[in-house]
Amino acid sequence: MHEFELIGRLTPLLPANEFVVLGAGDDCAVLDLGDPTSHTLFKTDAVVEGIHFHRDAEPEQIGHKAIARCLSDVAAMGGRATAAVVTLALPPGRDPMWSEALYRGLCRTAARYQVAVVGGETTTNPGQALLSVALLGRVERGRAVLRSGAKIGDAILVSGELGGSIAGRHLEFEPRLAEGSWLATTFSPHAMIDLSDGLAGDLRHVLTASGGLGAEIHAPALPITRAARLRAREGDLAKPALVAALTDGEDFELLFTLAASDAVPVMDGWRARFPGTRITCIGRVTPGPQILMRDQRGIRPMPRGGYEHFAGNA
């Protein structure tokens, strides 16, 4: 059974209560815990040795990645992150210095984003290490940016550059917290998601959540990383750079949609405020339901099959 199928079967089981503003299915859950001005964001995510990182990766980077993935989810809601708890599951005999270095990396990143780490659990996991992080965030009441708000005619924008994360960026990326929060408080983005499964798949999530809409993507506009371009030259079997930008996972950039009339003001404001991070308008939302790619040769359906690892969120 496919990951999304399993999640589809599990989601209806989940109980709700009076604290839930938005349950499972978005980048974070949204809770009303009684603060008159803000809602609470809640998210968990895990990284597993051999799947999300190699055994010989620097432990500081593994710790960074584990929390940065959750931070990226808070960014995609337009929130700021507040507090995390961690479970570190280790094979017997793993060098304690490795665990300490991993925590050092995790805590350094937490501190850089003013996030408290308020609990650390350790347990045994024969075979490989696993690191699970649960993160809280906050967002002004009613200002959380969901996946489900895209509208026909919206401009589709993306931060940074896409593809080839596996070459190294997946261990080093910085979550777009400042950018996401600035967007949510300064403008009114209709929908936002962080790119973890690849643009093609994650854009589809937004369009599906928004009622089965479609999109037209201007292929030549897609911002592609140097890593993806280099890998594309590695021979006849290499993935073309455009396909990498569409389907590689773990970009951890922000994809958002907003009224077409806001696109230029947002890009101008973004460039003034975040000169080190590209912002690109890559297309627009259509009645759908197809995602179409336009380039100099014409218009055609976007290739199917975003990068899918067996790791997702219900």
Place this chain on the structure above:
Amino acid sequence: MHEFELIGRLTPLLPANEFVVLGAGDDCAVLDLGDPTSHTLFKTDAVVEGIHFHRDAEPEQIGHKAIARCLSDVAAMGGRATAAVVTLALPPGRDPMWSEALYRGLCRTAARYQVAVVGGETTTNPGQALLSVALLGRVERGRAVLRSGAKIGDAILVSGELGGSIAGRHLEFEPRLAEGSWLATTFSPHAMIDLSDGLAGDLRHVLTASGGLGAEIHAPALPITRAARLRAREGDLAKPALVAALTDGEDFELLFTLAASDAVPVMDGWRARFPGTRITCIGRVTPGPQILMRDQRGIRPMPRGGYEHFAGNA
């Protein structure tokens, strides 16, 4: 390196911020997220196949256990639980019906305690299943019951019966949420902990956190489960029932201390309100630092070495 040593090295690394009332080290962290009347509790915990449950355990019971362990931690702070997120890490090829049954058990228990489940992550974990739960709770501001408040002369009380949990109760126990919350709101317990590592070890945690105090335990008063008594008769190598009650893990009962003058009113109130759950005064807090056992033969130090699995909380 021993689990507690590792945690001792990691804890100083953890960053704090303005939201933290109490960081790592108690049953839950305590956060001030802006609700004028309550604080937020935050806890994570994991169960691992082959360590915390057998491969052939009923999946519904595994799901129950995973969340009930966290609920027990919220109970030990005197709180109520509000919302959980879950990570289920599965070996490739695990039957999806197994996962669904596990979620059904987890969600049934969550619903019974009015807890929302607002996120479910799945990922791969070669070798064995692992289930990590992060839980939020709430408690009236300033009413969270910590481990660190025990005072010399306090009565020491324990709920339920102890020992032999491995015979089955560890998969079926009910967290003492109603009891913990009633205690915290009706009386003023000085310190509380849930019994996960065994009475001897967990009492030591309370006494150490309270400034290096000691205790005198009235051995004949200790409430011992039928399971522990039965196992004690299994032969010369069987663990004596008293030792089981002191050192077996996963009782998930509440241990708390309060002013000696409150002991009788609390026990009377408890028995009226929770007639199905024993409440026992097992001794008193002393200047310490030793834990002494008293019985008809005299007084002697409590045997060292509580049950320790490689799983604890920093």
